[in-house]
Amino acid sequence: MIDLKLSALASAMLIAGFAPGIAYATLGEPEASVQADVAQLNGSIQVTDRSGYRLHEIQLSSGTLVREFVGPDAKVFAIAWKGPTIPNLRQTLGSYFDNYVTAAKANHLGHTRLQIQQSDLVVQAGGHMRAFSGRAYLPQAVPSGVSVGDLH
Amino acid sequence: MVTFAITGAQARAARLGFCAVLCLAVMSCGGGDGGGASGGSSSGGGTTTGSNVVSVVVDAGPLPTTNAATNTLFTTVTVCVPGSTTNCQTIDHIQVDTGSYGLRILSSVLTLALPVQTASNGEAIVECTQFVDGYSWGPVALADMQISGESASSIPIQVIGDPNYATVPSDCSSIGPAEDTVAQFGANGIIGIGPFAQDCGPNCAAAVIPATYYTCTASACQGTELAQTFQVTNPITFFATDNNGVIIQLPSVAASGAATVTGSMTFGIDTQTNNKSGSQTVLTLAGSAGGSAGQLPGELTTNFNGGILNESFLDTGSNGLYFNSSLTTCVESGLTDFYCPSSTENLTATLEGQNGMSTSVAFSVAPADTLAAADAAFSNLAGPYPDAQDTQTFDWGLPFFYGRTVFTAIESAATAVGTGPYVAF
Numbered sequence: 228m229i230d231l232k233l234s235a236l237a238s239a240m241l242i243a244g245f246a247p248g249i250a251y252a253t254l255g256e257p258e259a260s261v262q263a264d265v266a267q268l269n270g271s272i273q274v275t276d277r278s279g280y281r282l283h284e285i286q287l288s289s290g291t292l293v294r295e296f297v298g299p300d301a302k303v304f305a306i307a308w309k310g311p312t313i314p315n316l317r318q319t320l321g322s323y324f325d326n327y328v329t330a331a332k333a334n335h336l337g338h339t340r341l342q343i344q345q346s347d348l349v350v351q352a353g354g355h356m357r358a359f360s361g362r363a364y365l366p367q368a369v370p371s372g373v374s375v376g377d378l379h
Numbered sequence: 380m381v382t383f384a385i386t387g388a389q390a391r392a393a394r395l396g397f398c399a400v401l402c403l404a405v406m407s408c409g410g411g412d413g414g415g416a417s418g419g420s421s422s423g424g425g426t427t428t429g430s431n432v433v434s435v436v437v438d439a440g441p442l443p444t445t446n447a448a449t450n451t452l453f454t455t456v457t458v459c460v461p462g463s464t465t466n467c468q469t470i471d472h473i474q475v476d477t478g479s480y481g482l483r484i485l486s487s488v489l490t491l492a493l494p495v496q497t498a499s500n501g502e503a504i505v506e507c508t509q510f511v512d513g514y515s516w517g518p519v520a521l522a523d524m525q526i527s528g529e530s531a532s533s534i535p536i537q538v539i540g541d542p543n544y545a546t547v548p549s550d551c552s553s554i555g556p557a558e559d560t561v562a563q564f565g566a567n568g569i570i571g572i573g574p575f576a577q578d579c580g581p582n583c584a585a586a587v588i589p590a591t592y593y594t595c596t597a598s599a600c601q602g603t604e605l606a607q608t609f610q611v612t613n614p615i616t617f618f619a620t621d622n623n624g625v626i627i628q629l630p631s632v633a634a635s636g637a638a639t640v641t642g643s644m645t646f647g648i649d650t651q652t653n654n655k656s657g658s659q660t661v662l663t664l665a666g667s668a669g670g671s672a673g674q675l676p677g678e679l680t681t682n683f684n685g686g687i688l689n690e691s692f693l694d695t696g697s698n699g700l701y702f703n704s705s706l707t708t709c710v711e712s713g714l715t716d717f718y719c720p721s722s723t724e725n726l727t728a729t730l731e732g733q734n735g736m737s738t739s740v741a742f743s744v745a746p747a748d749t750l751a752a753a754d755a756a757f758s759n760l761a762g763p764y765p766d767a768q769d770t771q772t773f774d775w776g777l778p779f780f781y782g783r784t785v786f787t788a789i790e791s792a793a794t795a796v797g798t799g800p801y802v803a804f
Contacts, residue, residue: 289588310675311582313509315589317553324553331512332556334716337565338510339478339697339774341555342716342765351765352511353701353772355478355694356571356578357667358675359511360772361765 252283252295252303253321255365260303260321279373280304287314291359295319296378298370305364305378311357320363323348327363427628427643429653430528431621435629437640437756437777441472441488441567448565449755450698450777452476452627454644456570458484459523460491461533467491467523472567475627475644476696477787478677479571480578481611482524483508483537486517487560488567493520496535496609502594504603505544506537506611507551508578509590514554515539515564516547518595524614526570529646531617535609539564548600550589569696570614572625572644574677574800575790577610580667584610616789621647623792624799626654627695631782634723634745636754640781648786649795656796659786659803662732664692666790666800670733677800681773682737683728690771691730693785693802697776699757700742701764708763709748717747717762728773732801742778758782 253260258281273284283295291310298304306319317324327350330343341361343350352361364378433454440448452475459467468491470484495503495518508515517539524531540559547557558564571578583591584606592610593600616622629642647654665674672680672689681691684704699717709719724744731737745759758781764772779785788799796803 288586289582289591311579312588312590313511313554315550315553316555317549328556335512336716337696337698338476338512338558339694339776340701340716340762340765341512342763353765353774354511354675355677355692355696356480356509356573357575357580358677358690358692359509360675360690361511 252297252306252319254303254306254319254323254363255368256303256321258297258301258303277377279370287312293319294379296364296373298368298373300368302368304368304370305362307360307362307379309360309379311359313352313359313361316363323363323365427626427645427653429645429651431646431651431654433527433644433646435475435627435642435644437629437642438638439755440565441561446562446565447755448698450757450760451565451755452629452642452695452777452780453566454526454570456482456568457525458482458489458491458493458536459525460493461521461523463523467525470567474566474569474696476569476571476694477573477625477627478692478694478696479569480573480575480613481537481571482522482534482568482614483515483517483539483571483611484568485539485559485561485564485566486541489538491522493522493536493538495520495538498594498603500594502596503544504605504609505593505595505600506578507548507554507590507593508537508539508611509554510558513556513558513563514547514551514590515558516544516551517541517559518544519592519609519611524617526614527646529618529621531614534614534617535611536614537611539568544595546595546598546600548590548593548602550602551593554590572613572615572787573694574624574664574787574802575613575667576616577607577612579605579610580607583607613789615646618646621650621654622789623650623794624648624786624788626784626786627780628784629780629782632756632758632778634743634759636751636758637756638754640756648788656786656794656803659784659796660736660738661734661797661801661803662730662736662738663734663797664800664802665733674733679733679802680731681728681775682731683726683773686770688771688773691773691775693775693779693787695777695780697774698760699774699776700744700761700778701774701776702761702772703763703766703770706744706761709746711748714747717760718744719746719748720744722746723759730775734797734801738804740775740779756781 289312296305341352626645743759786803
């Protein structure tokens with residue numbers, strides 16, 4: 228499935244050495260989009276292989292942990308976050324961001340809940356000031372054998 | 380916060396079907412502007428009065444015909460230009476929110492010219508406030524604030540949607556939709572009186588956090604660190620003596636709902652004769668640094684239906700009880716994010732603090748499609764929580780507060796029964 232067997236530390240070093248500038252991976256885009264400028268993030272990144280996907284974890288300076296899920300096709304199929312701030316969703320959702328904003332306006336559930344359920348995009352988020360969590364995933368791109376319940 | 384949008388036909392059907400109970404509810408809850416409990420059914424112990432007490436109300440909100448509010452708690456505040464006793468404005472329909480920190484007022488309702496707080500380089504300090512469903516952008520201004528007999532001088536507040544600061548930085552708008560108008564925001568402003576002092580806290584003082592604080596010229600903004608002193612701050616912390624927390628007391632609401640609910644908000648805990656701690660169970664909350672089981676600030680544990688929901692919270696700013704369960708959701712358009720069991724479900728859960736103290740809570744879930752759309756207050760409105768952590772959260776929104784007296788103590792502040800952050804009820 229995923230044949231790279233790198234330790235988290237080695238992966239972090241490898242990725243930190245890639246071209247800077249892109250802070251996050253992007254939903255639906257190749258794994259290469261996760262190449263992060265760790266210095267710019269003022270954070271750290273860890274990569275671990277899980278059953279059916281590879282998990283990139285980026286610790287933001289705000290304390291928020293962003294998790295990015297990469298499938299066997301080497302594309303990002305899910306993003307999750309938890310912490311005091313919401314990450315840059317324009318960057319992490321990429322081409323899905325405008326769709327997300329339009330849908331969030333159309334299904335306005337208040338300051339503490341957000342639920343978007345479309346055939347090609349699911350966004351679920353909740354919380355309040357200093358305590359946010361959420362995830363966005365492409366339901367048709369979730370690898371077989373991976374439970375949506377693991378995407379957090 | 381049009382969280383309970385029902386189409387015209389459905390609304391009419393609901394009103395017709397529930398006119399009888401609706402009218403009863405209005406009669407039992409209406410009248411009374413002094414913070415009274417309705418029908419004697421409140422467990423809150425009756426009316427609280429005093430110079431540290433302000434009336435709070437649940438009603439259809441500032442835009443009742445176009446954006447009727449549901450389960451949204453409001454109060455009225457007076458703000459003045461710092462140092463002035465005449466250049467003041469009293470503003471109603473300010474949402475009371477224990478899930479945020481600081482006073483924010485929509486620019487469109489503000490008639491005062493408040494001075495904008497500036498950084499050492501002379502540039503304006505402007506904030507991107509993050510909500511789950513979007514952001515609010517606007518400068519941090521200084522104002523004197525009065526609420527009941529309490530006052531706070533020259534405190535940092537946010538003015539949301541100020542046209543003088545129209546250019547929103549890209550990383551702020553990358554949160555989601557803008558909420559810079561009364562219609563988008565659902566209130567004329569918000570008074571965040573939850574268990575912390577600053578809206579961001581030590582994180583924003585230690586580093587530049589994207590989509591939080593900025594310094595701005597007329598043409599451009601850049602992210603900035605900001606010492607906690609200058610951050611938008613829970614106004615209670617500035618009061619002379621009643622500054623360690625707040626007590627929210629609301630009457631019970633009939634199962635069929637109510638058009639208006641009036642209660643009280645009392646400032647301070649164990650600082651006056653009217654805000655003494657009693658035999659309430661004190662549940663401590665995760666502090667600024669988070670909790671021992673990965674909790675974020677302000678969270679506690681709910682034991683419900685066999686699950687341990689470590690990332691739960693009490694929040695007057697949530698307009699329902701939100702949790703995941705096997706209850707069926709409604710099929711009607713506009714209600715699909717609410718529960719519609721075939722008949723009202725009576726359930727129980729146990730809330731547990733970081734301190735290991737716990738208490739049982741009974742609650743009801745009514746079919747949301749049977750609730751009268753003309754009403755504003757429902758004790759039994761519930762829906763699934765969009766739980767990215769997969770069943771870690773129970774969001775105890777405003778329905779929890781009906782029929783209760785709920786104490787919220789601010790982090791590091793002492794009361795007779797403990798030190799915040801805690802909730803007690």
